[in-house]
Amino acid sequence: MLVKGPFTIKWGDNTIEDIEEIDVEHSIDSEDFQTLQGRTYEIDGSYKVSATITLLDSDIDVLAVLLPQHYVAFGEQMSTGEEVLSASGAIDIKAASCDEDPVTNSLDIMSCANPSNVLRIVDCRTKVEGVEISDKVQKVMVKFVGEASADEATIQFFKDGGLSS
């Protein structure tokens, strides 16, 4: 059966809308070992997964949800010293300090079927991958980096509601 869009994208409980593009990358480190008998074995190592979305709707409210580690609320201070006067707050993208724990949620890409098919990237943190300014609209690329525990899957496929909570 085809898994079709339009897709619903959720990071934790937050539904992300106005996504122009999504690019999922999954790679497995591997190394070749050759035997004296002339055979080559490919041995798999660690798994790595990420998804980069291109956001067309990239105002402060949206970025505050996706980049909580960079959000500065009303009345708080930016890294450059200014106080935030807007009720929406501001986004202040600076390198994390060594004692900060990243916010992680699973990223779910849900198809339009009922029940939908879900592609889950387990425990992703977010970061800004780039910003594109065209003559029409600003686009922000946010990368979701899967950081599942060593004994957990990096990526999962299942039916919505088909797993216990």
Next chain:
Amino acid sequence: MNLARAFAKFMEDNGYGTFGEDLFIGGVPQNAPNSSWWISFGGGFNLTKNRTGEKQKNYVINIYFRSLDGELVYNELQELEELLNSNTCLEIDGYTITEIEASLFPTDQDLDNEDRTVGTIQATITVYSS
């Protein structure tokens, strides 16, 4: 069920006419109401073919609406265009659809012989055929 009939059911299910009363295929009968819909095949082409033989096929459906109330024609056609181009899941009974879109936006076809405004839009339906 042919795709035109299935699409007529899709229109009916979404509130655009009642098949046989004010929604027809191929043309409008003499005794049809002033405000009536009709649809017709507008061609199409094969889009892709899998190595295993399945195809994605683009069907073009022409959709017409006429009424003595010209504004109603504009409103109805724009509403239908927005439905076809919306981000909701659209399904057509009996077919696996990978895409539906209004590929030609509302177009005024001028008045007919009885002073009814006639408008049209075109839908392109991508059908996955296994």
